[in-house]
Amino acid sequence: MGFREPELPVVDMAEWSKGTRGERIRPMARHWAEVGFGTPVVLHLFYVGKVGLYILGGWLIVLSTKGIDGFTAVGDWWSEPIVFEKVVLYTLLFEVIGLGCGFGPLNNRFVPPFGSILYWLRPKTIRLPPWPNRVPLTKGSSRTPVDVALYAALLVLTSIALLSNGTGPIPALDTTVGILPTWQIAGILGVLAVLGLRDKVIFLAARGEVYAPLTIAFLFTAADPLIAAKVVFLVIWMGAAISKLNKHFPFVVSTMMSNSPVVRRKSLKRKFFENFPDDLRPGRLSRLVAHAATAVELAVPVVLFFAHGGWPTAIAAFVMVCFHLGILTAIPMGVPLEWNVFMIFGVGTLFVAHADLGLGELTRPVPVALLFVVVAGTVIAGNLFPRKISFLPGMRYYAGNWDTTLWCVKPSAAAKIDAGIVAIASMPQAQLERYYGKDRAQIPMYLGYAFRAMNTHGRALFTLVHRAMPASREDEYVVTEGERLCSTAVGWNFGDGHMHNEQLIAAIQQRCHFEPGEVRVVLLDAQPIHRQTQEYRLVDAATGEFERGYVKVADMVTRQPWADDVPVYVHP
Template sequence: MVFRHFRPRKPLSRLRCRYIRWASWFSDRNEAAHGIHVTGASGRRPQHLAHVAPGHPAASRDPALGGTRLRHAIRGVFALPAQDRPLRRRPRRDHLANPGLGGLGRIGDWWTQPIVYQKVVIFTLLFEVTGLGCGSGPLTGRFMPPIGGILYWLRPNTIRLPAWPGKVPFTRGDTRTAFDVALYAIVLIGGVWALLSPGHGGPVTTAGDVGLIDPVRVVPTIVALALLGLRDKTVFLAARGEHYWLKLFVFFFPFTDQVAACKLIMLCLWWGAAVSKLNHHFPYVVAVMTSNNALLRSRVFTPLKHLLYLDHVNDLRPSLLPKLMAHVGGTTAEFVVPTVLVFFAADHPWRWFLIAFMVLFHLNIISNLPMGVPLEWNVFFIFSLFYLFGHYGAVRATDLRSPVLLALVILAVVVVIVGNMFPERISFLPAMRYYAGNWATSVWCFRAGAEEKIDADIVKSSALVVNQLARLYDPETAEILADKIAAFRAMHVHGRALNGLLPRAIDDEADYKIREGEIVAGPLVGWNFGEGHLHNEQLVEAVQRRCRFEDGDVRVIVLEGQPIHVQRQSYRILDAKTGLIEAGYVDVKDMLTRQPWPEPGDDCPVHVIDDAHG
């Protein structure tokens, strides 16, 4: 397990096991500036890799070096090479100019044109579905190469995960075929075709404009992405279909209806995110995210980060401060401000105060460098604030006249409601349960040689994450960096549940390598974004069909999200060969009392409802 071989310095109060070593490696970028350097197994960093040294202090996986430097966990959660950081802060620009509008140098003259918002939607969908947006770069465990997406989904014989293989005809199987590759190519080609199209239909505003995109041009992308999503849910989720694909349907209606419908869709996204944060998980997210805030990396802010926890050494549960930040500055604001913007602000001058508040809201999310890298998502929201609520503030949501568009918005709301009540059935993305700390998750346990078998027997576009890192550094440093991801998970409520369930999945933790499900799924399916349904039984079965592991070679713990009306989370323990070992649930209240590390005599409270061994 992640907590083995720890030598306590003090009895009981310092029993922080292997987690402490993880926490010690969570330093911020300033460590390097103060003369602290990383060494690998050889004790020194090879000169040719000096420019990609990860930003954690000198560390070893030697059990004798447990230490008590827990402060690093709350100073910078996921330290990366300095040269990798621009990858997660890269500018979001270069949207293609429309024929007849002029170049980027004249953006001030044409950014409010009706066709511009349509093209921003299409561009962002393409950016996401190629793998350049969410799920890219070091924060999602992508190093060599830094993206999956297009490198994976244009490659036959890779793993695909159909949405409902037992219910939808012609979607069974888990191998990508030439048909799947063709559908993906149509999504890309159709998107570029629409993106490069001139205006159609003449001016649609009194100010004069070049018209709108001919809606026929988005039909190939709409149809191909829908069909592809049924055959491989990963691609549809990566395209952020619950947002950008949904907005493609809006293009078929008059411009006033388009603006009104887009405002309502934005409201659904804000409200969905706010509803999902009505839980005990979100303050943990806020504490961890703030610890990783790009603007708080100086040592000057270390005391502030200490205030995020009840005791920054002995009790890593969130203090009152992140609870207020989460449920007042976060949840309440996400309910109230967008509601006023959509239904009451219209074109009143004071709407700009609300717009400014929401811009700061999304800039704060970007500055926290969230795992999964949803940076384009927040940039899109900022642009939408200025475009929909700033320039077109006079168009109210109540101006929507199309019953079809209204039905589309209502359908999206229904999916959100069902997804919150039955999170095991609907992905957290269409359920709009964004970054609330309440996701489906998993932990994979590999015996010696199992990971090597996966790398050898499964077609994919990149090696497993640990092997990517070993090529950049050395095997020991690669293991340290992989452990940091597990430590990040342990800081959340569900991570404490997963670690508590680990002894129920494997007998001797020393015989296994423990991997966060996200870094397993990423190389295997081409994309990962905190969606545990991409690394549950479906992926386990696909891997087993290719690798044929023996009993005990691979064990997986799957933890579902918490339903909004029930304070419990279901879990399943699986063996790659024999299937279900145990199923049950954990009470959220029990997880709220736990630390990221086990205490002496610790026994995670569980409620077993299905035990394959009787």
């Protein structure tokens, strides 16, 4: 990797451009296996600096609290319950503004490096309600002044809470500072709930599956908030671990480690594959890391939850800190960096500083049990019915098993999108051409294809695009990642196909009026945990769905990243 310039594959553009899509992906996949995306070191340092600013911002906010004093006297106040409360709300605010997950060039956001607040304070941008036909007053796809006011209210209420003082002594929590007023917590939750029903994108961008249940825990009394927070952490870890019990996760490991700025030796990166450069399926090292990581995430949190101090707690906490540091230092695509910092902080403040608090100290166990049932039930339902529930509340983090889409867009349709939707960024292809030039922009675009193809679902997606576009007319289309287009259309993306499925297709069609054949979309559902197949649909934006069927996971995991011949089973 260069310090200021990206390390891109070197190809003979004239010869390379003559190949099929699969043939052009092959050298990109090999480059990815040895180098990753080729991100310049200065860009990684930029993200490290952003994490540092996140920590500094939280530090200063905590110090604004009456009774919390001393910039360097962290040991005197870091375990105060109100500190944990404020870190939760601060991280929620950081994410929902757009500064966290999905920020910047590593998530295909160049200018501007984030959307979120720039979209959601602007009327007539696209919103995507989760249940428009079931929840009253949520129909429609256009953001209204009411939606803007609700989003602004969330920002204001959260900011007020962050600058507030505690309510006073609480003996059960051994604090004289206290916790935040209940009305502030209730107000934030109420506005977030209404916002989520009006636009699921904002709820997901706020990482509502993590910070909403933790905020709900703050409504409890005595020591119950911290115990409930421990329960939520336990579900997050174990839910994510269970979702990794599949054939996809080793592919995530090999792809992520190839892109890691810490793992720099090409010879080591090659060991994550079966037989570089000809067989780029995950090798023994990738499978070992995948199995070990799953075992750690499944078993160690149980020890952390029930140990209540001593060496077992210390060892378990150390292991979980190393676990999150491993993800953090890999700087994965989507850049969920601050979330991993938050989880590390939670390990310390909940499970180490308050190791003595367990289920036996609950004063009102029923609310905590109900919170557990809702959060854990959502995880279970998300794994059984992934088409219905986003991978975020389903906690299928890093599992390699997400809903995905590829959009086949004609230049005429791209022009309609630029003219027809309210956005602050141009189409992804135009952004790449702006930085690399029209010809060289093909290189990073195909590196993006290679990243998708290095994951199992990529084999199916690039097989299905041949079925989506008319035979012998594929050259008329530009194949675009659904999440890249989603970033332009709704202001945020994080690899979640639920935000660029039929609902977004309909919203864009309503504004752009595509002709039949101008936009064709491949939609591939995630794998239900109890089945070994993934459902797909092919949709024309103007005329609707024209094919559906399924592919088998076993057929995807045995193929190379450049393969586009996965057997397809069409439903009659």
